[in-house]
Amino acid sequence: MTPHDSKHWPRTLPRDIDVPPTNLCANLLVSAVRSPQRAVVVDDFGSLSYAALVEQMERIAAFLQHELAVRPGDRVLLYLPNGRGWIAAYFAILRINAVVVPVNPMNKRDELPHYLEDSEAVVAFCGADNVAELLAVPGAHRLRRVVIVGSPGPVEDLVEAAEPSSDAASGASRTIGLRRVLAAAGAPAAPLEHLPDALALILYSSGSTGVPKGCMHTHRTLNASTVAVAHWMGMVPHSVQLVALPYFHITGMQNLLNAPIYGGGTLVLMKRWDRDQAAALIARHRVSHWTAMPTMVIDFLASPRLAEYDLSSVRRIGGGGAGMPEAVCERLKQLTGLDFLEGYGLSETAHVSGNPAHAFKRQCLGMPLFGTDLRVVDPETLRELPPGEVGEIVMSGPQVFAGYWRNEQATRAALLEIDGRRFVRSGDLGRRDEDGYFFIVDRLKRMVNASGYKVWPAEVEAMLHEHPAIAEACVIAAHDPYRGETVKAVVVLREAHAGHVREADVIEWAKQKMAAYKYPRLVEFVRELPKSPTGKIAWRQLQDAERAKAAMASA
Template identity: 35%
Template sequence: MSIYDEKVWLAQYPDPTKTSLDIEFDSALEMFAATVDRDPEADLIRYYDGRISARELDELSDAFAAGILEHGFQAGERVVIFAQNIPQFVIAQVGTWKAGGIAVSANPMYRSRELTEILQDSGATVLVSMQDLYQNVAREVVPNTQVRTVVTTSELEYQSLNRGPLANVEVIDCPDTIDMANLLAENRGQRPPAAELGPDSIAFLTYTSGTTGPPKGAMTTHRNVVFNAQTYREWVELDSDDVILGVAPLFHITGLIAHIAATLLTGAPLALMCRMEPQETIRTIEEQGATFTAGSITVFIALMNVPDVKPESLKTLTKIYSGGAPIPPSTIIAFEKMFDHYIHNIYGLTETTSPSHGVPYGVRAPVDEVTGATSVGVPVYDTVVRIVDEQGHDLPAGEIGELVTEGPQVVAGYWNKPEATAKDLPEGTRYRRMHTGDVGYMDKDGWFYIIDRKKDQINAAGYKIWPREVEDVLYEHEAVLEAAVIGVPDAYRGETVKAFVSVRSGATVTEAELIEHCKERMAAYKYPRSVEILPELPKTATGKLLRRQLRDTAKDSA
């Protein structure tokens, strides 16, 4: 039986009779307009004690579009949004579409070199920046780019509590920039000319993390956005009665789709907190009655480690999804034991506009007995995923190879990079195919499992070791908070296994104890020969562990 002709995974779908989605809107802007028409006075954004209704977001985004058009912006140009999870991010994104433009989200952790790279590569003419990010980073960068207009804003806007991450924020004067509050006030009530957007129009450039080289701007189309917003709605059973907790950074594809796009489609209010702080997140869940979120597993580990956290604090948060990094089964078990909620796996990349696979809401993912991997789910609607060998040939169920994804969520290509597009995103049968670089397999029942990134495999004297397998064993130790494993040079074996861990508050453990813990549970060639305990492991803004930085650390200490 060919697993690609007969989709055995259909039996795992939320509704096995519904395996395809009709894309309901030609653009994300049309999707948002339908939500405004449906219930204009309903909350669409909640920011501490602040509220923005669907009608208000419509008016504010109109004002933003009218304002930047007045300052010379033209359809097809790019607007870079350099901000944390604040309402202005959503206003600027929707407003950019209304002006006929392409939104570009920049990681607020970027420093000068990285921001310069994004601004220059995208050719952006407008920059929207939080005041402190402009003062500390963007101010020196802008003169070396094509940016003509800079709009600055404060995270203190749209709320009055000034708590959590806002407690020590001060308003900063930013000369030679346009204050966003003034821009919106001056243009409130104006409607820009109707933007000509269609399914193939680019909605935003989403830059890859750059963990394997310079960031590339994935050209995410309006079709991509609408399709995966609908996927979240159907897969997770979202509607306007839900409340979406914005724990993923909005600049990241998870935040853009699982938070912003899902809100614009369903009308479920999006609860924002500027940035994720565990204690503030717990409080926001309770106050807002949050029901759904999607974030990295490090978010949920952090929530479990909030001092004196009460299980009832998360009673409303029943729809929990995690992606971006493998989820150790032990963490899922521990979280469920503490809060009585199951963490559903979801999997995708920047280039697949968030999900290409997911565990249906209310279904428990199987755990492979041999590898210990938790399944990332099954391919979502209209999506075909192949497991291929080094020559690109399809592999049967159970065999390990690279995942290649084809579906309506796969992006149109990389901005100004035709060679990279041809290599990683070649034309498929109906859509482009994304060569993910992730290694995994599909079992006989259609469940998919990710083993690791191809580049992270460790070769110790000819034995192949996947870091995730060693990390899962480390997570089983009660003292371990986080774990990351890399290969380091070894004169005898070529490479050997090194582990980095951080320890739970109040726990104590030695490197030797952790090595022995793994040695008792793994084949001799797999267990780490060295362990380094760090106060905290380096991560991206989305919570993904930075193995590249750990490799540099290991090289410096060698």
């Protein structure tokens, strides 16, 4: 199924678009030339113009290139929360054809080693609050420098955070504040070289085997998604995007950074989600676009203060990651007059489908975007299935990733060829209807979808097995009225600890070890876990039992 096959394709949009064969940072440079004084960022510290952001990007790029000897293809970590520092560093890394490796700032030190070791990063940008976590990681001493990003001070400035002065192991200073980087007077970075097929991003996706896999995207694949999203969502120079999703995630990176900057719009940044602050920002800055997770919308609509704010500027609300309940869609429509437009994509593919505003369908992934081919196939035979039949969703298009970083086996398992075209397997079971719209039915692979964050059970299980009292653990998805799903651990305690360790003890231990979205919110102790004839834990049996229990509770 391609855009050319859909009779509901928006009349205002072309069926095909051109993907610029450029470095991704060229989108920022072009918008800065067109509107140098327009605000690209608005946050708690004021506004930052396109021209000022480009100047910061160039200074950081020059420092990376000349002072830290970062070369094309070198990997650089971004381990910090959303902010103007994240944006400037992101484009600076791309500017010199190095590779961005975003890391969730919620990750704890025990979750960080794989990112450092697997990517072999040479430099890291780190939030001031996370410096201790990063420097405590074995292997962190191999980083040439850790650039600490603190809080912006005066308008269009970045204040250096308090930082450790030296590496206890080597005695050599390993940290520098971003303000000092920006103030460094050195030679400019080498002229921009456009290498569209060069690696631009390694985006780690939690692994079904317990080890995160690095999705490789080039400038070309990211530009394909960027241009598609900008066209589909109508992002133009005076668009204003509310940014309440993280940039380390593919949705935040494309919908809330790359696409708006390609369009020349403005980003209104939130430090953390707060429903009343979101409403106030929408009213104050005349926000036109809001990409959100369903949990955010549910919380937003529950605010008793919404009548105090003028929300009339919003002209598009959408998102994905989890299904939006019908009743919530209705309440949103009554409040704003807008429908919540759902879309679909993966870390491996960025965005592949979306709902047209004039002919949307609820609880629906929408139709394929520009140049994208979506199909439903039999998971075993790979035969394409007709409308109405359930199979695995597979996708092909210019935004599909180049493979997994240093993991050819996983790459071969994820990719397949149909009719001479390269497709990626989604692991999602779905169907398409007669109109060419796609719907998710279930998952082929184990995964918990907690508020749009993908949690792979094997990864959580691997960490739970480090607990001295745990003999065995199986992680499944449990129904949650707010998050959609939440993480549940079914645990067998070691004999010596039975009766001495409480469920709350395990949850608190996990909370200290794992990112907030990942640790189990529910723990159930059992004497033994069900096993298959070959001795494998029968996780699906536990998952089916949990779903049946949730269905009975809601009946």
